[in-house]
Amino acid sequence: MKKATQLIFKFFLKPEQDSFSGQTITDKIKWLLFLLVFEMPFLIVFLSLYYLLLINGLVNSENHLVGELIKNNNITFIVIFLILVGPFIEELIFRLPLRYKKANFIPLTVVILFFAGTLLFKKLHLSLALSIPLFVVFTAFSIFYIFNRRMAENRDKFLSSNYHYFFYSLTILFALIHISNFNYSVSLLLFAPIIVLPQFVAGFLFGLIRIKQGFIWGFFLHALHNAIFILPVLLFPYFNNPKLIDKIDKDDYTFEVYDGNYFSKGKSSPAADISKVTANKIELSGTFKNVVSKLTRTNKKYIWFKNSILAEKEISLIFRNNSAKIESAKISSQIALENLLKSYNLETKNEKRDLTIWYLSVKNEHLFATHFSDSVDSINNNTIRGFYGAKDTLKLNNINSEYFARTLQIAFDNEIQNEIDTNTVFSIEIPNDDFNGLKHFLESNFGLTIEKKTEKRDMLVIF
Numbered sequence: 001m002k003k004a005t006q007l008i009f010k011f012f013l014k015p016e017q018d019s020f021s022g023q024t025i026t027d028k029i030k031w032l033l034f035l036l037v038f039e040m041p042f043l044i045v046f047l048s049l050y051y052l053l054l055i056n057g058l059v060n061s062e063n064h065l066v067g068e069l070i071k072n073n074n075i076t077f078i079v080i081f082l083i084l085v086g087p088f089i090e091e092l093i094f095r096l097p098l099r100y101k102k103a104n105f106i107p108l109t110v111v112i113l114f115f116a117g118t119l120l121f122k123k124l125h126l127s128l129a130l131s132i133p134l135f136v137v138f139t140a141f142s143i144f145y146i147f148n149r150r151m152a153e154n155r156d157k158f159l160s161s162n163y164h165y166f167f168y169s170l171t172i173l174f175a176l177i178h179i180s181n182f183n184y185s186v187s188l189l190l191f192a193p194i195i196v197l198p199q200f201v202a203g204f205l206f207g208l209i210r211i212k213q214g215f216i217w218g219f220f221l222h223a224l225h226n227a228i229f230i231l232p233v234l235l236f237p238y239f240n241n242p243k244l245i246d247k248i249d250k251d252d253y254t255f256e257v258y259d260g261n262y263f264s265k266g267k268s269s270p271a272a273d274i275s276k277v278t279a280n281k282i283e284l285s286g287t288f289k290n291v292v293s294k295l296t297r298t299n300k301k302y303i304w305f306k307n308s309i310l311a312e313k314e315i316s317l318i319f320r321n322n323s324a325k326i327e328s329a330k331i332s333s334q335i336a337l338e339n340l341l342k343s344y345n346l347e348t349k350n351e352k353r354d355l356t357i358w359y360l361s362v363k364n365e366h367l368f369a370t371h372f373s374d375s376v377d378s379i380n381n382n383t384i385r386g387f388y389g390a391k392d393t394l395k396l397n398n399i400n401s402e403y404f405a406r407t408l409q410i411a412f413d414n415e416i417q418n419e420i421d422t423n424t425v426f427s428i429e430i431p432n433d434d435f436n437g438l439k440h441f442l443e444s445n446f447g448l449t450i451e452k453k454t455e456k457r458d459m460l461v462i463f
Contacts, residue, residue, distance in 0.1 A: 004034055011208055015167040017099070017160075020212045028213050032221055035205050039225070046197040057306040058187050059195065065181040066230075082230050087222035094174040094203065095210040095218045098167060100159055102146055109142045171207055175199040242316060246343035252323035253332075255339045261285050262316035274316070279329045282319035282336050287312050295337045298460055301415055304353070306463040310344070341462075348462050355457040360405045361419040364447030371426045371446055394430040404428065412438060416450065 023031075053059040069078065092107040117135055145151050159166050175196035182188050188195070202225055210218030242260035256262075263274045263285050273286035275294055284291045289311040293300045305311035319336040326332055341348065362368045394411055396404060401420035409416040412435050433441065442448040 001034070004031070005038070008035075008038065008205075008208065011211075012204070015164045015207070015211070017163060017211060019214075023213065028217060031213065032209065032217060032224075035209055035221060036224055036228075039201055039205050042201045043198050046194070046201065049194050050198070051309070053191055053194065054309045055307045057308060059191055060183060060185065060188075060308040079231075083223055083226045087226055088219055090174065091206065091210070091215065091219045091222055094170050095207055096215060097170065098207055098210055099215075100156055102152055105146050109146060113139055113142060167207060171200060171203040174203040245315075246339070248339055250322075252321075252326060253335060254318075254320045254322065255336060256318040257340055257343050258316040260314055260316065262318070277329050277333060279327060279332055280321045282317065282329075282332055285316040286314065288315050291315055291317055291340070292337065292460075292462065295333045295340070296460060297333075301355070302457060303460045303462065306461070311462075346462055348460060351459050351461045352456045353459040353461075354454050355415065355459070357453050357455050357457075358414055358416045358450045359419050359453060360401065360408070360416055360448060360450055362447060363443060363449035367445075367447030368426075369447075371428065372424065393432065396429075397427045398425055399427070400425055408438070420448075 020027075020031075050059070066082070069082070073081075089107075093111050094108070096104045097108050098104075113135075116138055145155070176192070178196055178199045179188065179192055182195075202222075206218045206222050206225075209221050242258040242262040242264075245257045245259055246255070248255040263283070273290065274283050275286070276283040277294055282295075284294050286294075289300055289303055289305060292298070292303055295317075296303075317336060317340060319332060321332055326335065394407070396407060399407075400422050401418050401424050402422045405416045405418035405420075408414075414435060428446065430438065430441065439450050442450065
C-alpha cells in the first residue's frame with residue numbers, strides 16, 4: 001500500500017507515459033480496487049465542502065442535469081447511461097488521447113467541432129454564408145492536424161516534452177465540463193474550483209490507470225466510481241420508507257408531514273407527485289419548493305430557499321379539516337404551511353429581489369402581419385405536442401398573444417410578459433431549441449422579439 005501511494009504521489013507531481021509491465025489480471029484488479037478505495041477520503045472531504053456551499057445558499061442545485069435525468073427516466077436507462085455509456089464516452093474524449101496515436105484524437109476533436117458548431121449556429125447566430133465556411137475551415141484544419149504526418153510528428157514531439165501540461169489540461173477540462181450540470185450563476189463561477197474538485201480527483205485517477213494499465217481499465221474504474229455514487233441514489237426510493245417528521249392532532253384539524261413520498265408506499269415504483277388542495281383535505285407530495293408553491297399559490301420562480309438541498313427534498317403533506325371554522329382552501333393552506341415551516345424550523349419573509357423578466361413584443365410589423373388569422377373567433381385548436389426531443393415541435397393554432405406568452409413561459413421556464421395586442425390571433429409552429437434559439441427564430445420568421453429586463457419583484461424567502 002505504501003509503495004502504491006508513493007507511486008500515485010510521484011505521478012501527481014509529474015505525470016509520465018510509462019506503463020506497468022508484467023502485470024497479471026489479478027494484479028490489475030487489485031490496483032483498480034486500490035485506486036477506488038484511495039479516492040474515497042478525498043471525495044468525502046470535497047463533497048462535504050460542496051455540501052456546505054449548498055446548505056448556505058451559495059450554490060443552487062435545482063434542476064441539476066443528473067437529478068433531472070434521474071427524475072425523468074426509468075431506472076434501466078439511467079443505469080445504462082450513467083454507469084456504462086456516459087463513462088465510456090467520457091473516457092474516449094478525455095483519456096484516450098493520453099496515448100497520442102492519430103485515431104485517439106478523433107473523439108476529442110469531434111466534441112470540439114460540435115461545440116464550435118453550436119457556438120456558430122446557436123449562440124452567435126451568424127449568417128449561413130459566414131458560419132458554414134468557418135465551420136468547414138475549422139473542420140478541415142482539425143482533420144489535417146490529426147492525419148498529416150509532419151503535423152503529427154511535431155505534435156507528438158511537443159506533447160512528449162510537455163506531457164504533464166497535456167495530462168493536466170485534459171483532467172481540468174474533464175472537471176470543468178461538469179459545471180454544465182448546474183444552472184449558470186455568478187456564485188457558481190466563483191466557487192467552481194471547489195465544486196469540480198471531486199471530478200478533478202476522479203479524472204486524475206482515471207488518467208493514471210489509463211496510462212499504467214490501458215484504456216479499458218480506466219473505463220472500468222470510471223464505471224465503478226459512478227456505480228458507487230449513483231446506484232444508492234437510484235435505489236433509495238425503492239427501499240426507503242417515508243419517514244414521519246411531524247404529526248399534529250387537534251380538535252380542528254390533523255396534520256402530518258413525511259420525508260419521502262408517503263403515497264408511493266407499497267408500490268413497485270415511485271408514485272407521481274400528488275396535488276390536492278381543498279377546504280377539507282390537502283394531500284401534496286413533491287419537492288419542498290413545489291409543496292410550498294401549491295400551498296401559497298405562488299409561482300416557483302418567486303420562492304427562494306437559502307438551503308437549495310432542502311428546496312429539492314421530496315416530502316409529503318397531509319392535512320384534514322375537522323372543523324366548520326376552517327371554511328376555505330386558503331385558510332387550510334395557511335394552517336398547513338405554518339405547521340410545515342415549524343416542523344423543519346424554518347421562517348419566511350417577503351423580500352424585493354432582482355428577477356429577469358422577458359417581454360414579448362412585435363419588432364417587424366410587416367412580417368408579423370403575414371401570420372394573422374383571417375378570423376378573430378374565440379381561441380381554438382390549441383395543441384402542445386411533445387417539446388422534449390430534438391425533432392419535437394410546439395404547435396399552436398388560432399391563439400392570442402396572451403396565451404402564446406403563457407405557453408412559452410411554461411415551455412422554456414422563463415418569466416415572459418406579453419406586450420402585443422391580445423385581440424391579435426395567429427398560428428405558430430416552433431421547433432425545439434434553447435431559449436436563445438427561440439429568440440432568433442421568432443425574430444427572423446415572425447417579426448417578434450423577446451427583450452430582457454431586470455425588475456424588482458416580491459419573493460417569498462425561506463430560511
